[in-house]
Every structure is written in structure tokens, then in C-alpha cells.
Amino acid sequence: MNRTSFFRLQALVFTLVAAGITNLYITQPVLPIIQQEFKVGAATASLTVSVVILGIALANLPFGWLADRFPVHRLIALGAVVVAGAGFVCAATPIFAVLVGFRFLQGLFLPALSTCVAAYLSRSLPVERLNVAMGSYVSATVAGGLGGRLLGGWIHPPLHWRWAFVTAAVFLLVSAAAAVRWLPPGEPPTHLAEDDIGFLAIIGRRELRRTFLVAFGAFFVFSSGFNYLPFYLSGPPFHLPVQMITLMYLAYIVGIVIGPVAGAISNRLGNGAAMIGGAIVFALALLTTLIKSVPVVAFALLLVCAGFFTIHASAAGSLNRRLSGGRGRANSLYVLFYYLGGACGITLSGWAYHLAGWPGVVALGLTVLAVPLVSGFQELREAPRVLP
Secondary structure, rough: OOHHHHHHHHHHHHHHHHHHHHOOOOOOOHHHHHHHHHHHOOHHHHHHHHHHHHHHHHHHHHHHHHHHOOOOHHHHHHHHHHHHHHHHHHOOOOOOHHHHHHHHHHHHHHHHHOOOHHHHEEEOOOOHHHHHHHHHHHHHHHHHHHHHHHHHHHHHOOHOOOOHHHHHHHHHHHHHHHHHHHOOOOOOOOHHHHOOOOHEEEEEEEHHHHHHHHHHHHHHHHHHHHHHHHHHOOOOOOOOHHHHHHHHHHHEEEEEEEEHHHHHHHHHOOOHOOOOOOOHHHHHHHHHHOOOOOOHHHHHHHHHHHHHHHHHHHHHHHHHHHHHHHHHHHHHHHHHHHHHHHHEEEEEEEHHHHHHHHHHHHHHHHOOOOOHHHHHHHHHHHOOOOOO
């Protein structure tokens, strides 16, 4: 694959993955408004985010199996139609239970646009380009996360957050159509013995299991921090309006840049060194958010994103460099642990926020960041070994 073809493939994948992930965080910046509109508590309003993450976690293993057996174009088309259709329902319903139910449905089919695409990349690209490609894939998830938050809380007025679902659905359908039309077929899924590695065999490998735990821990801290950020910044002493809180999510732009950069750093210094550096930056950034200053918190969020996406890109690169078969299943396990970490983080940090406010969320996050930090040191001591 020449440079032009590689760039075109990256552009199609970036747009598709970003469009899919845009649907994930639409309600996050307007959680206080959803809380008021539907007359529910903060933790209940947060279900509009956490059930999507739960749906992704539950559906990843089935889609990982499908990614090893069916062309990615069919899976992309299926996922896009269901996610977009559910988005239209979310835009129209006045019933909170229906909103939560169709958000869960979106989560169940988002792996067709994430896990399956990651498996496609690892199957189609040479190893020397894989770290950079996975970094770009991570950047796409960043762009989607930022886009969903901006749609929900800024581009559309917060009191008209429902239109964000319509915009996201249209964007996804257009992006999926382009991917189905122009994405190269790549290496087809095979039924060779090396590609028949089961989930238990993959998770039984210590170095791969460690990578899954890094994904769990990193997203545990990241998702909980950004989920309770609106409550932190809307209360004393900040009292920021929704539009200002949404602007804070522009810190995500750092993640768009840091994805491929982290991939290049991992190629040069090793994935373990990148994990260690990312964990240290992440921890220092969390501590900095405790300073009661809007500019300082905004700067800290930039460092939060830099640290998190460095960990994420290096972990994804480490995983796929070790694989020779079972790519769909291995990537589905990675995303499973990733989103299970997010769901657990939002839930447990909700209790921490209730008991101790934002400092409680920070304290829990610092504890969990020990996982990528220790794993990075272990990674440094081990040369990548291909599975099986």
C-alpha cells in the first residue's frame, strides 16, 4: 500500500469511527438539563451515557467473532443503520425509559463501527504502519467524543439537545456509505487454524490480559472524570453555564493530535515507556483539577487528555503488534475491558462524588491509575511476542 492509499484508508476510517463515537457522548454535557427535564437524579440522568457503554461492552465479543468471519463492509452497514435509527427515536421520545432503552440499543451496535474496524486495520496493514494507524484510530474516537459533546451542549442550544441526535445520525449514515463504497477490501477474514484462536486462549495470555486491564483502568478514570465534570463545574465556586462547560471538552483536541504522535513515540521508545509517561501526566493533571480556578482546570483537562490518549494508543498498539490471528476477538476483548472500565468508573465515581464530591472522584482515579503505571513497567521488561 503506497502513501496515498494509506492516507485515503486513514481518512475513511477516521471519519467513520468518529461518526460512530459521536453518538456515544451526546447527552453528557447536558446531563443537568436532562436531570431537570425528566425530573430524575444525577446518577439516573447519567444512565443516558452509562447504558451506551454497557451495550458496547456486552456486544463486543459477538462482534469480535463476526469480525473474524464476515467482510467489514457488511458489519459497518448494519451498525450504521441501527445506530442512526435508534438516534432518531432518542430525538423524538418524551419518555425517559425509551430514551435509555434506545441509547442501550445504540451501544449494542456501535462495536460494528469500532471493534470490527480495528480488526480490519490489524488484518490489512503491515506491522510497521500498525502503531500509527491505531493511533489515528484512537484519534478518531477522540474526535467523535468531542463532536458528540459539542453537538449536545454547544452547536445545538442545550435546551434543544434532541437535534444533536438527528445531526449525529445523518453524519453517521453519510460516513458509513462512503466507507462501504470506497474502503479497500483488505485481507479477507479466514478460517485458518491460526485465526480460530478462542476468547479463552487470548485472555489466558498474561501479556494480553495485562493490556486489557490497562484499557479498563485508563477508561475507568477518564470516563468518570469527564462524566462528573459538568456537576463539578456547574456548582460552587465555579457556577459555569452549560455552554462554558461544553467548551471545556475542547481539550479533546489534544487527543486528536496525540493519537498518531503516541504511536510514533511507542515505535521509538516502546509501548511500556509511553504507558508510564501517560499515567504520570494523567495523575498530575487530576491533582491539578482540585485548584479552584477555571483557567487552571481547563489546562489540567488538556493534560488529562494527553495522558489518557497516550496510554490508550500505546495499549492498542501493543495488543495488535502481538497478534497473528484472532484479531477480531482480541480487539473485541480490548474494547470490552475498555468500556467495562468506563461503566464501572461512572458507577463507582458516582458514589465517590456523592460521598466526597470532586475530590472523591480524583482520589478514586489516582488509585486506579496504578494499573497502567505498573503495567508500563512490566511491558518494558518484555519484548512483544506474537500470538500464538
